[in-house]
Amino acid sequence: MPASSGSEKPAAAGIGAVAAQADPDVALMLRVQQGDEAAFGDLFRKLAPRVLQYMRRLVGHDARAEELTQDVFVQVFRFRHRYRPDSRLQTWVFTIATNLCLNELRRPERQRRVDLWARQDDEGRPDEPALADPNAVDPEAGAASRELARRLESAIAALPPKQRAALLLSRLDGLAYEDVAAALGCSEGAVKALVFRATQGLKQRLRDHL
Amino acid sequence: MRCVRAQRWMTTALDDELTGRRRRALDRHLARCEACHRELALTDRVLTALAAVPTEVPLPAGLEQATLRAVRAANAPRAETVGWGGWLEWLGHPVPALAALSAVLAIAGAAWWRTGGPPVSSSVPPVASRSTDAPSTARSAPPTLVAVATERRLVPEPSEPPPDLAAAPDLFVDLPILLNIEKLRNFDAILTTTVDGGTRAPEESGPPSG
Numbered sequence: 001m002p003a004s005s006g007s008e009k010p011a012a013a014g015i016g017a018v019a020a021q022a023d024p025d026v027a028l029m030l031r032v033q034q035g036d037e038a039a040f041g042d043l044f045r046k047l048a049p050r051v052l053q054y055m056r057r058l059v060g061h062d063a064r065a066e067e068l069t070q071d072v073f074v075q076v077f078r079f080r081h082r083y084r085p086d087s088r089l090q091t092w093v094f095t096i097a098t099n100l101c102l103n104e105l106r107r108p109e110r111q112r113r114v115d116l117w118a119r120q121d122d123e124g125r126p127d128e129p130a131l132a133d134p135n136a137v138d139p140e141a142g143a144a145s146r147e148l149a150r151r152l153e154s155a156i157a158a159l160p161p162k163q164r165a166a167l168l169l170s171r172l173d174g175l176a177y178e179d180v181a182a183a184l185g186c187s188e189g190a191v192k193a194l195v196f197r198a199t200q201g202l203k204q205r206l207r208d209h210l
Numbered sequence: 211m212r213c214v215r216a217q218r219w220m221t222t223a224l225d226d227e228l229t230g231r232r233r234r235a236l237d238r239h240l241a242r243c244e245a246c247h248r249e250l251a252l253t254d255r256v257l258t259a260l261a262a263v264p265t266e267v268p269l270p271a272g273l274e275q276a277t278l279r280a281v282r283a284a285n286a287p288r289a290e291t292v293g294w295g296g297w298l299e300w301l302g303h304p305v306p307a308l309a310a311l312s313a314v315l316a317i318a319g320a321a322w323w324r325t326g327g328p329p330v331s332s333s334v335p336p337v338a339s340r341s342t343d344a345p346s347t348a349r350s351a352p353p354t355l356v357a358v359a360t361e362r363r364l365v366p367e368p369s370e371p372p373p374d375l376a377a378a379p380d381l382f383v384d385l386p387i388l389l390n391i392e393k394l395r396n397f398d399a400i401l402t403t404t405v406d407g408g409t410r411a412p413e414e415s416g417p418p419s420g
Contacts, residue, residue, distance in 0.1 A: 040281070044274055049266035056267065066270060070277045077281045152259050171260045199221055202256050203249075210255040 025089040033080045044073055047090070050173060051097050057168055058101040060157050068104060072097045091179040098165050098183045105161045148209065155205035159198050166194035167202075211239040216246045220253045 025046070031039035051072055055065035075096050083092050156164060162184065169180045170191065177195075181188045216239045222228045223236055240247050375381065382388060393400065 037278075041274065041278065044277060045269075048269055048273070048277075052269060052273075053265055053267040066273055070273065070280055073277050074280050074284050078284055148259060149263065152263060167260075171257070172263060172265050196218060196221065199253065199256060200217075202260075203252050206256060206259070207252065210252060210259065 023089065026085045029080070029083055029089050030085060032077065033083065040073075040077060043076070047093055048073065051093065054094065054097060054168055054173060055101060057153070057156055058098075058161065058165055059104055064104065068097070068100050071100055075100070088179065090173075091175060091182060094169060094173065094175065094179075095183040098169070102161060102165065151206060151209050152202070155202045158205065159201050163194050163198035163201065166191050167198035170195050211235050213239075213243060213246050213249075216240065216243070217249055217253075220246075220250050221257065224250075224254055224257055 025043070028039050028043045028046070032043055048069060052065060052069045055068045055072075056062060059065050059068060072093065076093060079096075083089065156167070159167065165184060166180055169175045169183060170177060175183070177188045177191045180191045180195075184191065184194075186194075216236055219228055219232060219236050223233060228236065240250060370376070387394075
């Protein structure tokens with residue numbers, strides 16, 4: 001892996017030092033910026049599980065989600081010098097992930113594909129959600145919880161891509177509306193509208209099951 | 211307050227982010243609107259279900275290694291590009307491309323100037339050509355280079371083979387071209403000979419069809 005080629009400006013270094021103290025992710029990313037491969041591995045192990053889950057829900061295809069997750073981290077390393085420590089690393093990474101996903105969903109050949117849930121039904125594979133509730137202990141409660149999780153995942157998968165991305169980033173990944181707006185390239189007001197419509201869509205689909 | 215606006219504020223209210231005045235207005239509406247009250251409860255259940263959805267997924271085996279390999283490959287120095295693709299990449303960098311083109315033209319021009327112009331036709335004696343160009347060439351190029359160039363042009367073709375070749379006349383006797391030299395000498399006769407032993411005019415012979 002190549003060594004760092006950019007020289008940090010003093011002001012940026014100062015901001016970086018402060019931000020690194022406040023956010024351990026930033027400290028990790030500053031090491032990645034210096035070409036530290038071990039730090040990149042740590043960063044991957046820390047963020048990839050969330051990015052992969054986000055990708056799976058957004059593209060609805062496990063294998064493609066894994067490829068896209070790989071692409072996200074290749075881009076994270078490739079453009080590591082563009083990251084500024086005064087912004088949240090998670091926001092920056094999810095912005096890359098969202099752009100890659102939305103580009104993938106815009107591809108014509110992608111639009112001809114059937115979504116994950118419909119495909120599983122057609123192939124007769126077990127109609128399981130991406131993840132069952134890991135906290136479920138009681139079998140009956142666990143079954144109900146899994147059923148709700150399955151329906152919820154189906155309802156999320158049925159949302160339009162931008163609504164889905166806005167909902168996932170704001171409600172599941174905990175990004176602020178401002179950060180979601182940056183990731184989606186739209187205004188904060190537009191994000192609120194997207195999340196509202198997404199929530200309304202989920203309510204319509206889950207009305208009889210909640 | 212209308213139900214539409216009340217529904218828009220529900221999520222914000224459930225997140226405890228609705229300001230005091232709006233919160234009171236929403237509460238007043240909910241107290242008298244049973245439908246919105248039910249809608250608020252449903253929204254609450256949807257948001258609760260969303261909050262329980264896992265945001266991480268275990269990474270598949272090999273994804274980290276595959277990503278690290280992809281990162282290394284993406285950051286490795288590029289191999290020499292073959293074909294037009296590599297040249298077309300320069301179109302994206304007009305300034306370096308023009309600089310490189312200028313440098314190539316300057317080097318080619320200097321080389322052309324030093325060697326005294328375009329290649330001389332074989333019908334023109336090299337010495338005569340040299341004599342007309344000599345003054346300008348002598349001014350611009352170092353004497354040693356002129357001498358070398360002149361010497362190269364004036365080397366006569368040997369009239370006799372080198373002594374070591376002359377001492378071994380059978381050295382190349384087994385070469386296929388020498389074995390078939392007789393056929394090559396009689397190529398026209400072979401070409402115009404028909405199967406029945408007759409001959410045909412050379413203009414009748416054409417390239418084989420297909």
